[in-house]
Amino acid sequence: MNDVTAVKPKIAIIDYQAGNIRSVEKALTKSGAEAVVSSIPEVIESCDGVVFPGQGACDSSMLNLRSHFLDQLILQLIANEKPFLGVCLGLQLLLQHSEEGDEECLGLIPGTVRRFPKGNKIPHMGWNEVNIISDHPVLSGVPNNSHFYFVHSYFAQPTDKDMIAATTIYGIEFCSAVAYENVVAVQFHPEKSGTTGLKIYENFVQFTKMSMDDLP
Amino acid sequence: MLTKRIIPCLDVDNGRVVKGVSFVNLRDAGDPAELARFYDKEGADELVFLDITASSDNRDTMVDVVRDVSAEVFIPLTVGGGIRQIADVRKMLEAGADKVSLNTAALQDPNVIKEASEFFGSQCIVVAIDAKRNSDIYMSLQEQNVTGWEELKVDLNTGWVVYTHGGRSPAGVDAVKWAQKVAELGAGEILLTSMDSDGHESGYDLELLSLVSSSVSIPVIASGGAGSLEHLQQAIEVGKADAVLAASIFHFGTFSIGDAKTYLANQNIAIRPLGK
Structure with a gap:
């Protein structure tokens, strides 16, 4: 068995031309991972964990994913129990469809992505509180109602309430x-x-390290 | 609750921060990365770097600045100044900027806003509007004989005029109408600077601010005129700003970001507490 503390896991950042991935890369490196930015399925698959980042429009992102065969890859990686972290659009695209576009999304999580109702400024931009209701290890050690930076006009609405790990208030x-x-x-x-x-x-x-350790 | 953002703005010339940053504890007050780290630690919610490099030959120094800063500081970073085309936007985003601010280029060709926001997403396209009360510009507008902007033409009795080229040229465009236009074209945020107030430290132009902020559905950053903490409060409460930008009060150490946050919190304004 490997010494868990000494291992530097390789974590892929899925590159499909959607926004600033340099900060994700730097954050992973600072957190002790080897960050691998790639749009090549074989390269992504060979990594120990995957970050699915993303900003921008739903339709063009889905088209980009499909043209690189990354849509199927993402579903397959998740099914294969690869540690997976989606960020921003990388959360929204996991649902079935989005009010933002016409393309079908990945459909991993039942539910729809909706636009914020009128009344507040859109995008929801800035630091807001996150009320964490899950004890998932990736969310552990973060004080409840900590402030995180948001910038989005649409939000995920999973059908299965048990999947919701945290909530935030912005009008709703x-x-x-x-x-x-x-x-x-x-x-x-x-x-x-x-x-x-x-x-x-x-x-x-x-x-990701723990999951590597669990592998036969 | 969504908090109001406090944003220090740094002017960068040829890769170095200029315009009187005077902290005692910095080894190199001209180093953008060191200043970014400093403000991050102080609790700044976001940073704006404005490239004031005169020569276009040296523009690439800004790309290096963005790369250095984004490697070390994990808060949002906006870059403005000298962004002419989509390729410039891409370069800055790839270097690690989260948002790019357009000004002159947007007025020269408003389609740049649409193209950039469709391609990169509205969330990273900021339009900077430099506005001045109309009183003394009537003649210069007559002389310029501005055409093609009928729908955006400034109302010379009530309006504020938009300026380009770092505040040197009046564009003949009404600030409020232009704000609505850029929002419609896909901008994700407006950085609104009052040229009348800028540098005077006597407060933001609250009338302009509240007029623009209530005319658009996207966030507005107030800029120009902050001289006291009360001014920040006014920009938020009276001007309805979503964020306040300031330079000299922070750079000269008159107030720290922490002072500003404590003051605003005491006025019951939602801010991100320090150390959280």
Whole structure:
């Protein structure tokens, strides 16, 4: 068995031309992982864990994913129990469809992505509180109602309430994280949320290490 | 609750921070990464770097600045100044900027806003609006004979005029109408600077601010005129700003970010507490 503390897990960042992935890369490196930015399925598959980042429009992102065969890969990696962290659009695309576009999303999580109702400024941009209701290891050690940085106009609405790991209030109370088994996906940007955010990446690196240790 | 953001703004010339940053504890007050680290530790919610490099030959120094800062500081980073085209936007985002601010280029060709926001997402496209009360610009507008902007034309009795090229050229465009236009084109945020107030430390232009903020559904950052903590409060409460940007009061150490946060919290304004 490997010494868990000495291992530096390789964590893939799925690159499908959707936003600032440099900060994700730096956050992972700072948290003790070897970050591998790639759009090549074989390379991503060979890593110990996967971060699915993303900003921007739903339709163009789904088309980009499909053109690189990454949509099927993501579902397969999750089914194979690979540690998986979705960020922002990387949460929204896991649902079935989005009010933002016409393309079908990945459909891993039953539910829809909805636009914030009128009344508040859109995008929801800035630091807001996250009420964590899950004891998933990737979300552990983060004080409840810590502030994280958000920037989005749409939010995930999973049908199965048990999947909701955290909520945030912006006019309405919405799902700001989902977590189950090997999957964690957050609406906020931990890589832009200072030391509180880095804690999530540190947890994810540890979680990935543990899963490596579990492998035969 | 969504908190109001406090944003220090740093001017960068040829890769170095300029314009009177005077902290005692810094080894190198001109080093963008060191200042970014300092403000991050102090509790800044976001950072704005404005490239004021005069020569376009030296523009790439800003890319290096963004790369250095984003490697060490994990809070949102906006970069403005000299962004001319989509390729410039891409370069900055790839270097690690979270948002890019457009000003002159957006007025020269408003489609840049649409293209950039469709391609990269509205969340990273900020439009900077430099506005000045109309009183003394009537003649210069006549001389310029601005055409093609009928729908955005400034109302010379009530309006504020948008300026480009770092505040040197009036564009003949009404600030409120332009704000609505950029929001419609896909901008994710407006950075609104009052040229009348800027540098005077006598408060933001609250009238302009509240007018713009209530005319658009995207967030507005107040800029220009902060001289006291009360000014920050006014920008939020009266001006309805979603974020307040300031330079000199923080750079000269008049107030720390922590002072600002404590003051605003005591006025029952939602802010991100320090150390959280």
